[in-house]
Amino acid sequence: MLETIDWSAPWLAPWRTRGEAVAHSVRSGMAQPEALNQAGLAPVCFVPQSELPGGVAYEKYIFDTRRVPTRDGLHDFFNGLVWHEFPLTKQRLNALQAAQIERTGIQPVRGPARDALTVFDENAALLQAPDALWQALVDKDWQRLFGDLRPLWREAHLLLFGHALMEKLVAPRKSMTAHVYRVLVDDSSLDSMDAWLAQDLSADKLATKPFAHLPVLGVPGWWAGNEDPGFYRDASVFRAPRT
Structure with missing residues (x-):
C-alpha cells in the first residue's frame, strides 16, 4: 500500500x-x-x-x-x-x-x-505555538483558534509524530483527530525536538493526559476546504468542550 x-x-x-x-x-x-x-x-x-x-x-x-x-x-x-x-x-x-x-x-x-x-506513540502531534493559540486549542474555542487567531498559525509549527495517525491520513477524512502535545523549545528542527522530548516525557506526566485534541485537517494550509469558515461549523468534528 x-x-x-x-x-x-x-x-x-x-x-x-x-x-x-x-x-x-x-x-x-x-x-x-x-x-x-x-x-x-x-x-x-x-x-x-x-x-x-x-x-x-x-x-x-x-x-x-x-x-x-x-x-x-x-x-x-x-x-x-x-x-x-x-x-x-x-x-x-x-x-x-x-x-x-x-x-x-x-x-x-x-x-x-x-x-x-x-496514545503518544500512535497518535501524537507536536505543536510549537504562541500561548494564545495553545490556550484556544485546549479550550476547544474553534472560532478563536481558526478565525480570530488564524494569522497566528504562521508562527506555529505542527508536526505529526504518531505512526498510526500518519497511516490514517494516507486516506484523509475530516474527522481524523490528533492528540496534540505542546513542545516548549524554540528550534523546530527534528534533532532539537527529539532531544527535548526525550528529556521531557515521563510515565507520570503522560498519565495525566496532557493532550489537546485537534482535527488535523483544520490546520490552515493543510486542507483546501478549511478556507471556508463553514468548515469549522461541523459540530460532529469540531466539538464543543465538555462542561
Whole structure:
C-alpha cells in the first residue's frame, strides 16, 4: 500500500525525503525491514515480525534486543520512519513501556501510564505555538483558534509524530483527530525536538493526559476546504468542550 501515499501532503513534508526513498526500495522488491535498515542510523534493527517470540511483549522485546519486529504495510512503515527521525524519543517511550511491563506485567487492561504512552506513540502531534493559540486549542474555542487567531498559525509549527495517525491520513477524512502535545523549545528542527522530548516525557506526566485534541485537517494550509469558515461549523468534528 505504500504506493497510495501522497508525499505532497503538507503533513508529510518532514518525512518525505527518507520516506520516499524507503517506499521506493520496498516497491522495487526489497523487504520492508531491510529497506528501513538501509535508510539511516536508527538505534534499532528492523526485523521480520516472525522473529517476535510467542508470549513476549512487543515493547519488552525491543527494549531487551534493540530489534523491532516489522510487518509489511503502512503502519510499521511509518513507525520505522519515526525511529529514524526521533531516535531519542522512541527509545525513551520504549524504556518507559518496558518499565511499566516490568512493574505490572501484561494485564488485560492497560493502566493509565501504558495507555497514555501508547496514545503518544500512535497518535501524537507536536505543536510549537504562541500561548494564545495553545490556550484556544485546549479550550476547544474553534472560532478563536481558526478565525480570530488564524494569522497566528504562521508562527506555529505542527508536526505529526504518531505512526498510526500518519497511516490514517494516507486516506484523509475530516474527522481524523490528533492528540496534540505542546513542545516548549524554540528550534523546530527534528534533532532539537527529539532531544527535548526525550528529556521531557515521563510515565507520570503522560498519565495525566496532557493532550489537546485537534482535527488535523483544520490546520490552515493543510486542507483546501478549511478556507471556508463553514468548515469549522461541523459540530460532529469540531466539538464543543465538555462542561
